[in-house]
Amino acid sequence: MIRVLLADDEELIRDALAALLDLEEDLEVVARTADGVGAVEAARAHRPDVAVVDLQMPGLDGLEVTAELARALPSCAVVILTGRGRPPHLQQALTAGAKGFLPKGSPGGTLADVIRRVYGGSRYVDPALAADALTAPPCPLTPRELEVLRLAEFDTPVAVIARRTNLSPGTVRNHLSAVVAKLGVASRAEAFRVARDNDWL
Template sequence: MIKILIADDQQLIREALGTLLSLQPDIELVGTCGRGDEVLNLVQETQPDVILLDIEMPGMTGIEIAAQLTECKVATRSLIVTTFGRPGYLSRALEAGASGFIVKDTPAAQLAETIRKVYAGLRVVDPALVAESFSVGACPLTDRESDVLIAAQDGASVASIARQLHLSQGTVRNHLSNAIAKVGAENRFDAARKAEANGWL
């Protein structure tokens, strides 16, 4: 039996995936949780072979969890199952050590087959996402430019961003200007929107 754990902040999704996958003769659901910061303890308790991770969860993201599992050399393999099929998320998930990345509208039979492949040690990625990732390219932003764009998303002023990130206002303006140019945006809000849409933030 392939033991799986499902981590998703939406209860309906957890229950639906759990019910569908439990119908498979070789897959056993050993646990679920709705917060990212609950996952590692649950992994230790239940010892799943494969964990299905949503990306956006309270406490910790699925990508951060995948990275921690990799760093801790935990035997559990991680499979990102997300609504957000963004190229930037795909590359970040694979860099974090995830064994697979698929979107939630994948048919149940295909999801089960993906779990079997991940369990067998293969890396499985939605082919459409791979093609899109190549067309979009790698994230052009530096870590600091990303930090500044994230801080700018809520409409914060340059002065406020500078205080928050412990930078000078001139440095913040430079980072914003560079980020706007790199993503081909009209202003910082457009840059943040485009970067978010590509999964770079």
């Protein structure tokens, strides 16, 4: 039997997935949890073979759960299940150690097949999402520029951003100017929209 943990903050989805997987003769749901912290605790307690975790959960998100399980329970393969998978999420999930990445809208039997694959040592990425990831534009901004841009969302004054990042106001202005130039836009508000739409933030 392949022992499975389910972590999703929506009870209806958790119950539906458990019912679906219980139909499979070789799969056993050993734990269900509604948040990321609970997922890590349940994984330590039940030692599942595969953890199916939602990307967006309270406490720890799916990426943080994946990274924590990779450290604490490396024998447990993680499958990220998401309602809104975008190329940057896929890249982050694989970097964190996920073995599978699957949209919630996938056909019913797909999840069971993916669980078997990752349990057997393979990886699985939804083909449409993989194609999107291959054609997505890379982020041209540095981590520091992204940090400054995140804080600039609501037209935050430069002095406030400088305090929050421990940078001088001049350095913050330089970063914002570089962001606007790299993205070829007219303002930092427009730069924020471009970065948000590309999921770089």
